[in-house]
Amino acid sequence: VDLRDTPEEAQFRSELRAWIExxxxxxxxxxxxxxxxxxxxxxxxxxxxxxxxxxxxxxWPKEYGGTGAPYSFQAILYEELAAxxxxxxxxxxxxxxxxxxxxxxxTEEQKARYLQPLLAAEEIWCQGFSEPDAGxxxxxxxxxxxxxxxxxxxxxxxxxxxxxxxxxxCILVTQSDPDAPRYRNLxxxxxxxxxxxxxxxxxxxxxxxxxxxxxxxxxxxxPVENRLDDEGNGWQVAMTTLLHERATLGFALxxxxxxxxxxxxxxxxxxxxxxxxEAIAAEWIELQALRYTSxxxxxxxxxxxxPGPEGSxxxxxxxxxxxxxxxxxxxLRGPEGILDDGWWNHQQLRSRxxxxxxxxxxxxxxxIAERILGLPRSR
Amino acid sequence: xxxxxxxxQLELKQAAHTWLADRFPLDRDWEAQxxxxxxxxxxxxxEVAEAGLGFVEEALLLEELGYALYPGPYLxxxxxxxHAHGLTFGGDGDISTVDPTRPVGxxxxxxxSYETPRFHAAxxxxxxxxxxxxxxxxxxxxxxxxxxxxxxxxxxxxxxxxAQTYTDxxxxxxxxxxxxxxxxxxxxxxxxxxxxxxxxxxxxxxxxPPPAGRPRRLRRxxxxxxxxxxxxxxxxxxxxxxxxxxxxGARRHRLHLGAPAAPVLQARDLARGLRPASRRPxxxxxxxxxxxxx
Numbered sequence: 001v002d003l004r005d006t007p008e009e010a011q012f013r014s015e016l017r018a019w020i021e022x023x024x025x026x027x028x029x030x031x032x033x034x035x036x037x038x039x040x041x042x043x044x045x046x047x048x049x050x051x052x053x054x055x056x057x058x059x060w061p062k063e064y065g066g067t068g069a070p071y072s073f074q075a076i077l078y079e080e081l082a083a084x085x086x087x088x089x090x091x092x093x094x095x096x097x098x099x100x101x102x103x104x105x106x107t108e109e110q111k112a113r114y115l116q117p118l119l120a121a122e123e124i125w126c127q128g129f130s131e132p133d134a135g136x137x138x139x140x141x142x143x144x145x146x147x148x149x150x151x152x153x154x155x156x157x158x159x160x161x162x163x164x165x166x167x168x169x170c171i172l173v174t175q176s177d178p179d180a181p182r183y184r185n186l187x188x189x190x191x192x193x194x195x196x197x198x199x200x201x202x203x204x205x206x207x208x209x210x211x212x213x214x215x216x217x218x219x220x221x222x223p224v225e226n227r228l229d230d231e232g233n234g235w236q237v238a239m240t241t242l243l244h245e246r247a248t249l250g251f252a253l254x255x256x257x258x259x260x261x262x263x264x265x266x267x268x269x270x271x272x273x274x275x276x277x278e279a280i281a282a283e284w285i286e287l288q289a290l291r292y293t294s295x296x297x298x299x300x301x302x303x304x305x306x307p308g309p310e311g312s313x314x315x316x317x318x319x320x321x322x323x324x325x326x327x328x329x330x331x332l333r334g335p336e337g338i339l340d341d342g343w344w345n346h347q348q349l350r351s352r353x354x355x356x357x358x359x360x361x362x363x364x365x366x367x368i369a370e371r372i373l374g375l376p377r378s379r
Numbered sequence: 380x381x382x383x384x385x386x387x388q389l390e391l392k393q394a395a396h397t398w399l400a401d402r403f404p405l406d407r408d409w410e411a412q413x414x415x416x417x418x419x420x421x422x423x424x425x426e427v428a429e430a431g432l433g434f435v436e437e438a439l440l441l442e443e444l445g446y447a448l449y450p451g452p453y454l455x456x457x458x459x460x461x462h463a464h465g466l467t468f469g470g471d472g473d474i475s476t477v478d479p480t481r482p483v484g485x486x487x488x489x490x491x492s493y494e495t496p497r498f499h500a501a502x503x504x505x506x507x508x509x510x511x512x513x514x515x516x517x518x519x520x521x522x523x524x525x526x527x528x529x530x531x532x533x534x535x536x537x538x539x540x541x542a543q544t545y546t547d548x549x550x551x552x553x554x555x556x557x558x559x560x561x562x563x564x565x566x567x568x569x570x571x572x573x574x575x576x577x578x579x580x581x582x583x584x585x586x587x588p589p590p591a592g593r594p595r596r597l598r599r600x601x602x603x604x605x606x607x608x609x610x611x612x613x614x615x616x617x618x619x620x621x622x623x624x625x626x627x628g629a630r631r632h633r634l635h636l637g638a639p640a641a642p643v644l645q646a647r648d649l650a651r652g653l654r655p656a657s658r659r660p661x662x663x664x665x666x667x668x669x670x671x672x673x
Contacts, residue, residue, distance in 0.1 A: 001388070001435055001560045002381050009380055072380050285554070292382060292553035299383030313546040366535070368542035373518045375532035375541070 003295075005076075012069075013076050016055070020084045023049050029085040030263070032346050038090065038166055047090040047121030056089055057099065057119040064103065065116040071302050075251045075295070082255030093163060094118040094125035096252075098171045098190075100244040105188075105229040105237050114169070114190065126167035126193070128158035128215055129238065135160070136363045138173060138238060139182050143217060145174035145189060147231070151221040152176070152189060154197075157214060160357070164200045164213040167193045172222075173238050176231055186234030190226045197221075207349045242359070243306070249358065250294035250314040257287050257318065260325055260347065267344070268332040279328055286321045290314055310372075316364040319354035326351045382556070384439070391432075392439045398422070399447035414451025425456060434497065434566060438504035438559035445508025454505050458498040496565070500558040507555045510548050517541055 005013060028042055050056045051065075059074050060066020081088075089095055099118055102110055117123040134140040143156025154174060164170065169190055176187035191198070197220035202210030229237045261283060271277060297310040326348035330338070338345060355361045369375040384392065402415055423430050427437050437457050444453050518541055521532030531537045 001384060001556055003557070003560055005380055075380075286550070288557070289550035289554050292557045293550055295380070295382035296553055296556075299381065310549065313549055316543075317546050317550060362535070362539070365539040365542035368545055369532070369538035373532075373538075373541060373545060375518065375521055375538045376530050378533055378535055378538060 009072060009076060012073055013080060016077065016080050017084075019053055019055075020080065020086060023053075024084060024086050028087060031085075031087050032343050038163070043087055043090045044121050046087055050089055051120045056091075056095065056121075057115070060099065060103065060115070060119075064111050065119045071298055075298060078251040078255040079258075082259045085259055088252075090121045091118055091124055093127050093167075093171075094123070096249060097127060097241045097244060098125040098169070101171065101188075101237060101241045102190075102228065104240050107225075109225070110190070110228070123168040124163060124166050126161050126164040126170050126213075126215075127241075128161055128164075128170045128172040128191070129241075130160045131157060132159055136360055139186065139235060141173050141175050141186060143172070143174050144178075145176045145187055145222070147176070147224075150224050152187070152224065152227070154189070154191065154217045154220040154222055157216050159214045160203070160212050161200075161215050162212045162357075164193070164215050165202055165210065169193060170215065171228075171241065173234050176234070180232060183235040184232050186238065187231045188228040188234040188237040189222050190228060191217075191220065191222050192226075195220050195222070205350075206352060207346055243311070250290075250297060250311055250318075253314070253318040253322075254287065254291045254294055257290065257322060257325065260322070260329070261287055264325065264329045264332065267329065271332060276328075276332060283321065283325050283328065286317070290318055290321065312359070312364045312367045312372075315359060316361055316368070319351075319361065322354050323348075323351045382553075384556075388436060388439060391436055392443060395440050395443040396446065399443055399449065403447040403449055405448075414449070416451055419451070419453065424453070434500070434563040435556070435559045438500060438555060441501055441504035442508040442511075442555070445505035445510075446512045448509065448512065454501055457501045458495075496558065497562050500555065500562050503551070503555045503558060507548070507551050510544075510551065514541065514544050514548055517544070 024046070028040075028046070031040075047056065054067040055077055057064070057066035058069045058077055059071055060068070062068045095118070099115060102114055106114070114123070118125060128143070129138055129141075131141055131143060134142060143154065143158060145152040145154050152174070154172070156174070158170075158172070161170070170193050172189045172191045174187050174189055175185055177185050179185075193200070193215075197218040199216040199218070201214045201216070203212050203214060204210050205212070261280075265280070268276075268280070271280075293310070293314055297314065300310070326344065329344045330348050333344060359367075366378060370377055402418070419425055424440055427433070427440070441454065441457060518532070521537050521541060522530050524531050532541070
């Protein structure tokens with residue numbers, strides 16, 4: 001146990017700080033997140049700068065456009081970006097889900113084709129997993145992929161797909177063999193979102209924005225070379241995606257929460273009420289607990305290269321903490337909390353989805369119960 | 380930055396676990412109260428500093444002692460140890476024994492180390508072990524007890540609270556190791572001396588001897604005792620922040636580490652740039668400080 005930066009880490013941190021100072025204008029800090037951020041062309045410019053400086057795909061292998069840095073650097077990157085209230089890279093799904101999955105399961109051709117444009121924010125990715133009748137139960141996906149010669153013909157519907165409205169590609173889980181046993185019946189495809197037959201319809205959220213979408217596929221032809229791993233292996237590939245989603249998510253989430261808490265303290269006007277003060281302190285402690293739990297998970301990740309199931313616990317507790325914190329911020333602001341520029345209003349409304357997205361809290365508790373505690377399966 | 384236990388620490392923890400499991404099984408004679416203090420001494424647990432080890436290792440031992448529901452005064456021993464940073468028993472340094480089976484006692488004259496981060500981190504480490512044991516026993520029960528023809532752990536009404544408890548334990552573990560590292564760093568640096576020591580104060584007593592053969596009730600008593608010992612939530616949260624300030628990566632403020640509650644609250648404010656609260660003492664007791672937002 002040593003929480004000090006190593007000399008290499010300290011150097012990376014100070015270079016990064018200087019780089020952020022030089023590249024991130026003040027007026028682009030502290031954005032409220034959500035769908036609105038994609039309307040600003042600066043976001044792509046910022047993402048490209050991150051890539052050119054080697055900060056996008058920091059831990060990815062060099063041959064695929066990454067920097068090959070250790071995972072602890074990724075943690076530092078998240079911390080420093082959050083401290084600077086910097087906007088995220090535009091390719092959120094690509095960086096945390098599509099990219100790692102392609103690295104793990106893709107052919108050399110696929111890696112060469114997709115990874116670099118993803119990092120450079122030239123191509124945006126979205127995720128096609130959930131369906132109206134198959135959300136948490138991914139193995140029940142019914143979007144059909146039928147092999148016809150050199151193509152798969154895809155028909156069906158996906159839902160809750162973040163950023164599909166701006167996406168160029170989709171990581172799509174399809175049902176390729178209805179007669180195959182469960183978990184052997186899925187095939188994972190990389191689908192061009194501009195192909196004929198793909199239709200994206202925005203879903204209006206409680207925030208008033210449409211950050212996520214429904215995607216409809218009507219006889220969409222996907223070349224066979226866009227299949228990731230073997231036919232019928234989609235379940236294994238999808239599990240890789242979800243593990244990476246939760247593993248790399250931990251630091252990003254904790255860093256975001258840190259930023260929110262900082263802003264809350266700035267905006268709170270120093271409450272005298274001991275109840276409020278205690279509530280703030282409690283959230284601060286929870287934040288540290290999440291932060292250091294992510295550090296502990298990082299150790300496992302660095303040793304094995306595979307994120308452990310501990311990430312599920314961090315996601316579970318983060319979503320609850322984020323909901324409490326944004327609610328607390330609204331309370332601290334009093335009536336102003338609703339009447340101000342809407343920053344906290346947006347944060348609180350947006351946080352309501354945290355316990356549903358990226359694995360519902362119920363699913364995460366199932367995962368912890370079955371895979372960590374070894375309890376019998378509930379289904 | 381490496382927030383994992385090194386091989387030596389893992390080995391120590393495992394060895395302690397095995398030894399304690401053998402000496403203090405759950406089906407032991409709870410009336411006997413043999414704390415095997417002599418054996419602890421032989422193992423070198425009473426003077427870890429002599430083995431070149433620090434508070435992180437002591438915290439690991441405490442965690443395992445908590446896990447074994449160890450009946451002896453190791454916590455008091457660890458909390459009261461002399462240390463380079465000026466935590467000593469003043470006066471004659473005697474610790475008078477209040478209970479022959481649980482010799483924790485109080486300090487005659489001088490000051491105690493009760494108000495230190497070391498003490499709080501030690502309490503937390505021990506409580507972590509107790510919590511882990513409670514979780515393990517709960518999980519074991521959920522796997523073996525059947526109802527409606529299935530193990531009860533099949534039902535989400537049972538498995539989800541256990542999963543949530545698992546996250547409680549893991550998050551606590553992170554805080555404990557972090558706090559332990561901060562204390563160890565501080566002690567190694569030999570700083571922190573010269574603080575105004577707190578007034579004499581009785582060391583908290585260990586929980587009363589457990590009833591025979593009732594580990595569940597014992598754990599509950601342990602939990603209650605830990606809560607009492609930690610004091611009310613506001614005070615305790617302030618303490619954790621004291622420990623936080625020892626983290627070299629954090630915003631640093633020199634604090635009165637040994638001082639009681641009011642300065643702690645101010646320290647918390649300092650650390651985050653809030654104005655100090657009015658000098659109203661924090662209210663005490665159950666229900667007086669409800670959580671906001673629940």
